Amino acid sequence: MPIYEYECKKCGKTFEIYQRISETSKDVKCPVCGEPDPQRKISAFSSCGTSGSGGGYSSGGGCSSSGHSSGFG
Numbered sequence: 474m475p476i477y478e479y480e481c482k483k484c485g486k487t488f489e490i491y492q493r494i495s496e497t498s499k500d501v502k503c504p505v506c507g508e509p510d511p512q513r514k515i516s517a518f519s520s521c522g523t524s525g526s527g528g529g530y531s532s533g534g535g536c537s538s539s540g541h542s543s544g545f546g
């Protein structure tokens with residue numbers, strides 16, 4: 474189940490909501506103030522490697538966004 478992260482632009486509260494693919498921010502409200510129009514953020518739980526079936530895809534990079542990879546060791 475995908476997780477959608479929302480951020481209330483009213484109070485600034487960030488919360489995650491479990492929604493389905495079909496349902497796209499239908500009845501999403503802020504659990505704090507109840508703002509019916511929260512800002513959806515890009516969650517790191519984004520579906521990765523959905524396309525392609527029956528392939529030897531294991532232990533491979535590409536999903537993770539490249540960022541700071543310096544200073545290891």
Ligand SMILES: [Zn+2]
Nearest residue numbers: 481484503506
């Ligand atoms: Zn709020």
